[in-house]
Structures are given as structure tokens and as C-alpha cells.
Amino acid sequence: MSIPVFLSYPRPHVSRQTKFITSVQEYLRIRGLEPRTLGVTDYDMDSPLKAIRRLMLESNGMITIAFRRLHISTGASKYGTDMPDTTPTPVQDTWLTSPWCQIEPAMAYQLGLPVLVLREKGVLAEGILEKGIVGTYMPEFSLDDNPDMYLKSLEWSSLIGKWEGYVRSVVDTKGSPPKLY
Numbered sequence: 001m002s003i004p005v006f007l008s009y010p011r012p013h014v015s016r017q018t019k020f021i022t023s024v025q026e027y028l029r030i031r032g033l034e035p036r037t038l039g040v041t042d043y044d045m046d047s048p049l050k051a052i053r054r055l056m057l058e059s060n061g062m063i064t065i066a067f068r069r070l071h072i073s074t075g076a077s078k079y080g081t082d083m084p085d086t087t088p089t090p091v092q093d094t095w096l097t098s099p100w101c102q103i104e105p106a107m108a109y110q111l112g113l114p115v116l117v118l119r120e121k122g123v124l125a126e127g128i129l130e131k132g133i134v135g136t137y138m139p140e141f142s143l144d145d146n147p148d149m150y151l152k153s154l155e156w157s158s159l160i161g162k163w164e165g166y167v168r169s170v171v172d173t174k175g176s177p178p179k180l181y
Helices: 015-030 048-057 100-111 147-151 154-174
Strands: 003-008 033-036 062-066 070-077 089-096 115-120
Touching: 003 015, 003 100, 003 154, 015 033, 015 062, 015 147, 048 100, 062 100, 100 115, 115 154, 147 154
Parallel strands: 003 033, 003 062, 062 115
Antiparallel strands: 070 089
């Protein structure tokens, strides 16, 4: 029987992103894990946050893939500041991802699920996308090459192996009765 895990990602807008998602899904299935994604494998008539929470409660871990979504050629952080000792910071050639790549991992973390966040190269590392925020090392991957190359790397093998161990521990713990002492 497959172990359900929540797989979160913004809707791909380039074929390499689609290929990467397909490769991750295939990898997980080979390992006996069943990726579930709201709006792809599962549908719900409730509000998105309620539907996400329900799906997470049925899952044993979560992977978020923060793909490039919005490109900022030239901009400024803290633009228009009127505070003393605060100056705008230039932002150039930076990518943002979907806000759901912040919301969903935070929800999973609060539920105690093992969380693995993958960030596409160039996506701004802020909030939950900063390294170490959820406790597990967060890799940055590039889709400039064949998407399968990353899934064959030592970095991927190490990270996914550790995360999978946590997921299998959740499955084991969920099946155990509560301890009295």
C-alpha cells in the first residue's frame, strides 16, 4: 500500500518544470510514496485552506517545489521608505514563486509533518524558503539542464532519503496506540 504525501508546487509554465514534477512523482511512486496535490489528484469544494488542511491530515509528509513564477528585472526592496537609517535595496534579476510555497509548508510544519522544500535557482530565498527554516537543508536546483540530472545527484539522494525516513516514522507513529507513560 502506498504512503500518501502532499506534493505542492505552482502550476508549471515551462515544459522543464512539468518534466521535473513528473520525474519527482515517478521517483516517489517507485519508493512506495503516493504524491497528492490539491487540484491535480484531489479536489475539494471547501475553501482552499480547509481543503489543504484536510489533505495534509491524510498525508505523512510534504514536499514543496518553489518554481520560478514572477520575474523582477529591476526593482527595490523598501522602496519609498521614509524611515531614518533605512534605504531601499536594489533587486535585480530575481524570481518570486507562488505564495502557496510559503503557506503550505508552514501549515505542514505546524501539523508536525516532515517538510522538504526545493527551490528553483534564482527564486528569492525569504520566509520559509530560507535555508534551515524548517530544519531540513533546503536545496536549490537548476532546470537549465535535464531535470532528471538533479534527481540522480548525491544531494537529492541524501535529502530525499532522510526525508523519507521521517515520513516512514510518521506512518509508524500514526499506527501506534497512545503511550500512558
